[in-house]
Amino acid sequence: MNGLEVQLPGLDFGAMSLAEGVQFISFVLLGLMMVGAALGVVLLANIVYSAFLLGVVFVSLSGLFILLTAGFVAAAQILIYVGAVNVLILFGIMLVNKREGFSELGNAWLGRVVTGSVCTGLFALLGTMILSTPWSLSDEVAAGEEATIMIGKHLFSDFLLPFEVASVLLLIALLGAIVIARRELVPDEDVAIAPPLTLPERPRSLAQSSPQDS
Amino acid sequence: MQLEYFLLLAAALFCIGIYGLVTSRNAIRVLMSIELLLNAVNLNLLAFSNYLDPAGIKGQVFGVFVITIAAAESAVGLAIVLSIYRNRNTVDMEQFNLLKW
Numbered sequence: 001m002n003g004l005e006v007q008l009p010g011l012d013f014g015a016m017s018l019a020e021g022v023q024f025i026s027f028v029l030l031g032l033m034m035v036g037a038a039l040g041v042v043l044l045a046n047i048v049y050s051a052f053l054l055g056v057v058f059v060s061l062s063g064l065f066i067l068l069t070a071g072f073v074a075a076a077q078i079l080i081y082v083g084a085v086n087v088l089i090l091f092g093i094m095l096v097n098k099r100e101g102f103s104e105l106g107n108a109w110l111g112r113v114v115t116g117s118v119c120t121g122l123f124a125l126l127g128t129m130i131l132s133t134p135w136s137l138s139d140e141v142a143a144g145e146e147a148t149i150m151i152g153k154h155l156f157s158d159f160l161l162p163f164e165v166a167s168v169l170l171l172i173a174l175l176g177a178i179v180i181a182r183r184e185l186v187p188d189e190d191v192a193i194a195p196p197l198t199l200p201e202r203p204r205s206l207a208q209s210s211p212q213d214s
Numbered sequence: 215m216q217l218e219y220f221l222l223l224a225a226a227l228f229c230i231g232i233y234g235l236v237t238s239r240n241a242i243r244v245l246m247s248i249e250l251l252l253n254a255v256n257l258n259l260l261a262f263s264n265y266l267d268p269a270g271i272k273g274q275v276f277g278v279f280v281i282t283i284a285a286a287e288s289a290v291g292l293a294i295v296l297s298i299y300r301n302r303n304t305v306d307m308e309q310f311n312l313l314k315w
Contacts, residue, residue, distance in 0.1 A: 027219060031219075031223045034223070034227065035223070035226055035227070035230070038227055038230045038231070038250055039230060041230075041234065041243075041246055041247075041250065042230055042231075042233055042234035042237075042238075042243075042247065042250075047240055047242060047243055050243060050246060051242075051246070054246050054249065054250075057227075057250065057253065058253070061253050061256075061257060064220070064223070064257060065257075065260055065277075068220065068260045068261060068263070068264040069264055069268075070260045070263070070264065070271075070274050070277065072274065072278075073256075073260060073274050073277045073278060073281070076278060076281055077256075077281065080281050080282075080284075080285050081249075081253075081281070081284075084285060085249060085284065085285060085288045088288055088289060088292055089242060089245065089246060089249075089288070089292065091292075092242055092245075092292040092295060092296065093242055095296055095299075096241075096242065096295065096296065096299045096305050102239045102240075102306050102308070103306070103308075105308065111236075111237060112237050115232075115233055115236045115237050116233060119229040119230070119232050119233045120229070122228075122229050122232065123225055123226060123229040126221075126222075126225040126228075126229075127222055127225060130218050130221040130222055130225065131218060131222075135217055135218075135265070135266065136266065137217065137265055137266065138265065138266055138267060138268055138269070140268050140269040141268065141269065142264065142268040142269075143268060143269060143270075143271050147271055147274060150270070150271055151271065151274055151275055151278065154271075154272065154275045155275065155278075159275055159279075162279060166279060166282050166283070169282075169283070169286055170282065170285075170286055173286035173287075173289055173290050174289070176290055176293070177289040177290050177292070177293040178293075180290070180293040180294055180296075180297050181292070181293035181296045181297060
């Protein structure tokens with residue numbers, strides 16, 4: 001019986017010490033995996049490794065969401081982030097596949113040191129704030145497996161307008177991404193005679209007029 | 215399991231994301247850092263939803279919205295990076311001075 005309960009911490013946690021122990025161990029493992037992968041995303045030199053480590057970050061975040069009894073959001077995280085965003089970033093890396101050595105800046109190390117100290121200070125500030133705030137924890141029974149139904153009810157009752165606005169925003173982002181990232185015409189094609197219902201495009205010769213003038 | 219652990223983890227993820235956002239030279243890595251920031255906020259939202267409002271889970275609804283907006287932001291951001299790469303032939307953030315005086 002215990003073996004069943006500890007597998008699903010969203011159903012009944014807090015009652016058993018074994019369940020709490022398993023939750024804590026999985027929290028520590030997922031947290032270490034997430035922080036290590038996030039550091040790899042930021043610090044590794046090869047950007048392809050960074051993209052795959054970003055997938056590891058998303059998967060461990062999904063596990064943390066399951067620990068927080070948010071099964072639907074965890075599934076959406078896997079589907080959207082790992083399935084769509086990460087693949088999109090990998091495609092972006094492949095389309096911008098240019099192994100260029102960036103020109104060295106004179107004081108790049110100074111910027112890194114300053115940024116690292118600022119981020120560490122920000123983390124210390126946030127940590128003291130988190131640990132010193134008396135959070136008013138609720139004693140209500142968690143929604144647990146009912147969460148998906150309740151999210152659906154929220155989306156179609158009191159969050160109906162943001163839901164519709166989000167759908168319009170997704171449509172706008174789709175169209176905008178297509179328009180911005182569209183392939184340009186080759187210059188020897190005739191640009192003047194465009195078929196109807198198409199956007200006029202700038203020839204590549206004009207677009208790449210002077211890339212080194214900066 | 216306490217609320218503070220999750221909040222500290224989200225704060226760490228947020229700080230790592232800010233560090234990557236500021237120090238990265240590659241534009242795609244900047245986009246990845248923005249994804250880290252959005253995920254940190256999402257972890258915060260879900261932690262608050264679970265510990266402060268477990269019955270009426272409005273935080274999870276906000277999490278779903280954040281994921282939606284993040285998907286749209288990622289698509290548009292990568293389109294902008296591709297467009298700039300096509301025009302300037304580089305993805306170095308130090309050379310993107312199109313809007314600078």
